[in-house]
Ligand SMILES: Cc1ncc(C[n+]2csc(CCOP(=O)(O)OP(=O)(O)O)c2C)c(N)n1
């Protein structure tokens with residue numbers, strides 16, 4: 001198979017943006033200057049950031065185990081190496097704010113109140129999962145907790161979040177919206193149309209572009225002729241900033257400033273977070289298209305948990321016991337969530353007919369299914385297919 | 391000769407057409423080095439190079455529109471949708487620009503848009519769609535949806551050579567599950583012709599794509615358990631539709647049901663029933679019955695997906711009712 005040089009062949013290495021967060025990004029016009037917002041985090045909050053990142057990683061590792069046991073139905077999507085970008089950005093929101101996660105944003109959802117048991121139930125297609133088995137993986141939301149479920153069609157959540165934040169503006173609510181898009185999704189028409197509309201309306205919206213180097217197998221250089229995605233902001237007349245997405249405090253800082261700015265009524269900010277997708281698009285993807293050594297380099301030199309652990313212990317002087325206590329708590333929570341999810345029932349087949357409209361809330365079964373509780377005596381019979389030569 | 395899968399048949403068609411005609415090129419997301427999400431285009435980059443195997447940005451409207459422009463200039467672009475569900479992002483281009491271009495501007499637009507379609511795979515609402523009915527209503531497009539490896543190959547070759555835009559739906563459940571010996575030589579299956587998948591005399595099942603196989607299963611069961619002789623007509627082409635073949639099977643068996651995986655309301659079955667009404671009403675001994683998905687987005691969890699999609703048991707139940715009418 002032909003191997004094309006990805007951006008990592010030259011340039012895309014860890015640390016490419018390290019150190020730019022304060023100097024480079026703050027100087028962007030329209031973005032407030034001042035002391036780093038993260039300097040005001042309490043000790044408890046500093047530990048919370050670690051907790052959410054650890055929970056994200058460990059929960060995904062548990063899902064990998066379940067996947068290997070074939071208990072996960074469908075694909076498994078990882079955010080390994082991107083936990084800081086998800087957690088640090090969501091942490092900059094208040095409870096009343098709304099975010100729209102994408103497939104690498106398990107961490108953002110957890111910060112917003114998603115529960116590990118819900119995630120596992122979703123992946124196992126259980127009947128008491130948040131979507132009752134209708135949608136897969138982390139495709140779900142809860143307006144009360146302030147997150148809206150994504151659909152697969154990339155870019156579509158940008159205009160939706162424009163509308164969410166437009167409603168905040170129309171009602172005079174001091175609330176902010178945050179929408180994530182991948183580097184690949186910035187190529188969609190929906191991204192452009194939604195962002196343009198939000199910008200012209202000065203909606204209280206923060207757009208986080210997670211630049212993890214790849215869209216499925218496609219490296220950034222094949223996705224766009226722009227080298228820095230933050231520059232796309234120019235086309236919308238909004239500030240664009242770039243930060244180190246694997247430094248959770250830098251992510252928090254840059255997002256918090258954009259959130260504050262949105263809350264002050266100053267409109268949309270586009271944030272490009274530099275990170276790296278260490279796993280394939282999903283578990284099945286063997287990443288044959290990635291230049292040799294690139295993944296290992298990011299793992300070794302720029303793991304967001306390792307980096308933050310160093311900050312916690314060396315700079316902020318937390319001791320190892322406090323870290324170990326969090327790790328133990330995370331493990332207990334995930335164990336309990338796994339047990340609960342495994343014990344959950346699959347959905348009732350006829351639940352498929354409920355809830356397509358507000359009124360009627362239930363549609364009638366097709367006439368030949370009247371009284372049939374389950375559609376099939378035997379499930380689809382794969383073995384039987386293709387054996388006919390008639 | 392080794393048997394060829396449905397997926398491999400599609401790859402062969404692309405390969406052979408690119409060999410045959412230099413103006414054929416392919417474009418889509420991750421189709422080059424990666425070989426496509428389902429590996430349909432595996433190896434094509436190595437053989438034909440980056441100028442004829444183009445990885446696109448995630449911009450379905452953009453690359454379908456670009457395919458149209460290239461087609462005007464004499465090229466023969468074949469566009470891959472990573473999943474056919476994303477064809478909706480190019481709906482405007484396809485229905486407004488592409489479909490009307492010959493009629494409104496005398497501009498030929500010979501593009502093919504192909505991609506993995508269909509359910510029974512636990513793909514959920516956005517990786518299982520059957521969008522044929524959304525385009526059936528658009529004059530100017532052609533639509534094919536093969537059920538066999540041989541038809542997949544032959545129809546794709548015909549689609550690439552066709553002077554009008556063709557939507558080519560591939561059933562992902564069939565990709566690696568069915569195989570057969572393919573005819574040798576330049577195997578081209580004409581667009582617009584249905585195929586009798588099984589001869590019978592008591593009733594007819596008109597269907598296409600994956601449900602052809604469900605219908606075949608049901609027919610075996612009905613023959614064994616009820617002594618019924620079931621004819622199965624695989625439409626293969628939905629637009630244009632083979633009215634002559636439809637009328638012929640109605641005249642032969644006088645009892646017809648239409649089966650498809652897509653949802654019911656506004657689906658292909660309604661169109662088939664209307665055509666029978668107009669062209670062969672007096673040959674019917676019973677009302678035309680439909681077996682389809684229920685009118686809901688396709689849910690992901692196995693018990694739900696199985697409940698919503700048509701199953702072999704449904705076809706058997708409805709066929710018995712039809713036979714007894
Ligand atoms: C409109 C649309 N086209 C194609 C796809 C198929 N697809 C799913 S994810 C993906 C790559 C996404 O890359 P990126 O936006 O960079 O996000 P990442 O996975 O890197 O987080 C593609 C092409 C899709 N979901 N939506």
Ligand SMILES: [Mg+2]
Nearest residue numbers: 182183214215
């Ligand atoms: Mg990406």
